[in-house]
Amino acid sequence: MQAQSTVEALGRFAECGYARERVEDNALLRGAGRFGDDLATTAGTLQAAVLRSPHAHARLRKLDITSALAIDGVHAVLTGEDVREWAAPFAVGVRQPMQHWCLAVDKVRYVGEPVAVVVARDRYVAEDALDAVEADYELLDPVVDPEVAAQADAPVLHEGVGANVVNDRHFSYGSPDKAFAEAAHRIALKVRYPRSSCTPIECYVVIADYDVAAGTYDVTANFQGPFALHSVMARALKVGASGLRLRTPPDSGGSFGIKQGVFAYVVLMALAARKAGAPVKWVEDRLEHLQASSSATNRVTEIEAAVSAEGRISALRYDQLDDCGAYLRAPEPATFYRMHGTLTGAYDIQHLEARNRVVLTNKTPTGLNRGFGGPQVYYALERLMQRIAVALDLDPLEVIRRNLVPADAFPYRAPAGSLLDSGNYQSAIEKGAAEGGLDELKQRRDAARREGRLYGIGYCAVVEPSISNMGYITTAMTPAEREKAGPKNGAVATATVGVDPLGGVTVHVSSTPQGQGHRTVAAQVVADVLGLEFETITVNVELDTQKDPWSNASGNYSSRFAGAVAGTVHEAASRIRKRVAAIAAHQFEVDASCIRFGDGRVTVADDDRLSTSFRRMAGTAHWAPALLPEGEPGGLRETAFWSPPQLAAPDVNDHINSSLCYGFVFDYCGVEIDKVTGRVRLDRYVTLHDAGRILNPAVLDGQVRGGFAQGLGAALMEKFEYGADGSFQAGTLADYLIPTTMEVPEPVILHMETPSPFTPLGAKGAGEGNNMSTPVCIANAVADALGESDIELPLTPSRVRAMIGIDEPDAPEGLEPIKPAAGSGSALQASDSVDMPGDPATVFDAMLDPKILAKIIPGCHDLQAVGDNAYKADVTVGVGMIRARYKADVNLSELEPPHALKLSGVGRSAMGTAEGSARVRLTAIEGNRTRLDYDYEAAIGGKFAAVGARMLQGAARVIIGQIFSRLAVELGGGSNAGSWMKRIVDLFRRLFGRSKK
Amino acid sequence: MTRIAANTPCRVRLILNGKERVGQAESRMLLSDFIRHELGATGTHLGCEHGVCGACTVRVDGVASRACLMLAVQAEGRRIDTVEGLCDGDALGDLQAAFKRHHALQCGFCTAGILNSCAEFLDKTPEPSELDVRDMLSGHLCRCTGYTGIVAAVLEVAAQRRGAPPETSHV
Incomplete structure (x- = not known):
């Protein structure tokens, strides 16, 4: 598995290719890491909390911060007015009249959108003050489903645009129409890829300060890049790039693309610091992170292939609809264009057509998420490959094999422009099948099926792009628009290597890692080049835009470290080596070509007597400049910048080489599905990677394992659920489920190495392959097991169970099944009944009596009549740990005395809206008693929906049930109704001695 | 049970990694915030603050516990062990x-x-x-x-x- 080092190393083994233990771990394992929230802050630093919209779509009519400011310890509240004065909207990647400010200034467009920032002595006080800010909203119709949002009659998010589709591009390469007309088969599929996120365990952290004298901002944030967004931040703050000094902490607790989205909060907190006149720190909490930080882009794809009788694909046609949420936040619509050149995947397909539409909905804005664009494309393409196999009655792997790019075709230009740099997909598949035990897996499947078990095998072949072309995003513009905007291309990497007067070597890279071991691998590269011990190399990965070398492509994304950054480190170290060699050659009076580096020494080849320690030789550049050869300036520090020439801007025909390197991933897996529970169990997962030259195999395997676990989560567990009202329903890690040790099996990992001809070390990126391959590989296995074509992720037990379609046994007698919730996920419906004393007329009249009404509504502080049977009420509702005080309108309508009426209420609170109505029917029963039957519907949004979705069904039943059981009590005692709920309530009363009402 | 207002400052004394430490905590302050920001032991991290992710786990009298689900005042007089105490002298344990x-x-x-x-x-x-x-x-x-x-x-x-x-x- 170990790679040969590409660099010369004398008298010692090569570091590159060796599974070196990580230098990062020494501090992290001691609890001595320095993450954003661990850093020392300036004296007087205040803490911020963000007031967020509980509504998916509303006009912000008024914001009253008076009471919040009156709270002891509150220093300032930043509002939309301040933002309008000091800032500008963020630049958007497409030309449309829509504004995205860091804080809502007129409308809110998703649940969780920032509305105000409270700055206080500590976070506890700041959160107290959030409750005291009074926001008045005019609710608007939300739109959540992308296909609905794309329709002409959908509610429009941005009135200036007039529609929700904000970018619509059509591409054609080759002659797709002709290929489809001539094809023996046309095979099509429609798929939906859901929203999810790789959710780092550390959330966003921003520490911001404003220098009023200079008019500049100084911000530390766990931003991950790309630093092209620095320009977006600076422009939003209305300063030049030097007016925003952006720094990153030494450690960052995971990102996976998601911490790109902190950029909006860099601007927000910079303004909060300006407003407060003091440094401000904000640490995002988990609810904020899940509901409002960022998300992968959900996509609806219709894909079609023109296929020969033998299963050879001549053309592909994509119709893709990306749902980027409420705002097109930079770098969107990059989810499309990161993969644009690679839409034909690992296959030699000559003709291609694609329509890409971007639609906005009332959901959190999307952004980078590990695999960026890949999972969406491959979910469509590789599901289609499986469908082709089924349609033509071929082995799925055979369909893959027949279409692969030929091994002798590299570098291979794909029709949309990707230049696949190197690979041998055929031998990768043979190796994967042989070493992963495919034949045995098939036997296991056959044996399982003979026993009547549900077992399937899925395959996928994926080209994994790395080192993004900074110009790919401009493919979203027409050639004419690009002409006006000027060319964008390339991917500048930078690294600095310096030698201090004592001969110590320090490396700096602007790759802002979040756990990928960049310090370790960079040190390995430099140790090899300079012939030094690994332990003697110090690597710094903090970035300070005022002092350090960086460029717009800096940052940690698109798996660019191994190919671009490590390669640039090699370049900078090689320059140092060249200079030290020249110094040595001068001193030893030999030609520089004779100088060798190794074992910490600089030696003349074939003459061991001419040898000096590296430390001493390099030290000459500091201590004795007079001894240096002509042209050597002294000091010893080299900064290299590197950008590959292959990354050209999109051409006039929209060809784009969207990435520099293209690794290859071949996966297959066996799954067994539990017929009773619907649980998908991975029996074996095999993943083969060709990522070019391997620099540290243990670090690489860590990337594969981590990506695999996240891919498995996306396949089986993870989804950002939204209600039809736009309420966010996955606000805790108990609602948004992430795989634990019990769900993640150990994959079989295989490697091969086809070096890239385009990177200095031959390495390619490998951080994202399994995020692209694993979701669809598992989906294909489930499709195979169930014989189903329509597979939607995540494949949760309930979804799979529904697909299996087992007949439910009849419910036991006397048990009334709970009606499923209709429409919105947060809508709750049920029926119940309660018996009470008195005839129906007495009961009916009691319900129209405001005094009684006030007593029977749980948590009612006050009830004032505002019209006939119409009231304003002040009600506190609690679900689980959270409580909210609602201003409610209560109405009694559809009165049919004394038989029926409808009781309804609509409430608003800082936690969001709640709506409910109950239809009540009264029937006289024996003994001057009345049976009250009721059907209710309730819908709850905002924070309750986000963190309490699991409890809402039960909570609604209890709260609504209380109304009527309390009515029974008001009418003269309890009831002997058959209501189970009442029995439970009674039990609780007995246990806890709550006797009143 | 004694009831104290949420923002009442309290003195909390505990044994952190074998050393007695004293700090100020409002009665509502989480143990995790107290350890990190009042006592400066930032090795304990917060990932969710609702008890699911486990990042903030410390040992309270030897038992692994979520520091985000405890109040600092509840740790009064207890032995708290965190990641900082796992080393064997200067070397990794x-x-x-x-x-x-x-x-x-x-x-x-x-x-x-x-x-x-x-x-x-x-x-x-x-x-x-x-x-x-x-x-x-x-x-x-x-x-x-x-x-x-x-x-x-x-x-x-x-x-x-x-x-x-x-x-x-x-x-």
């Missing part, structure tokens, strides 16, 4: 060293909590099976590693403490 050998961490943010659960677990379960280890670790979320290295490290330390020689290197 055996558990930490095994984590390093097995690449059982990447970003390292969840690691402190995991180490604390493992420390208690290994004290009580000297001969764990892989399933035991996975079951114990299922109270922690790690987004980077896929857990493989963590499971391997814990099993290796258990074997080592029973007298088996350590592996020399990973992969």
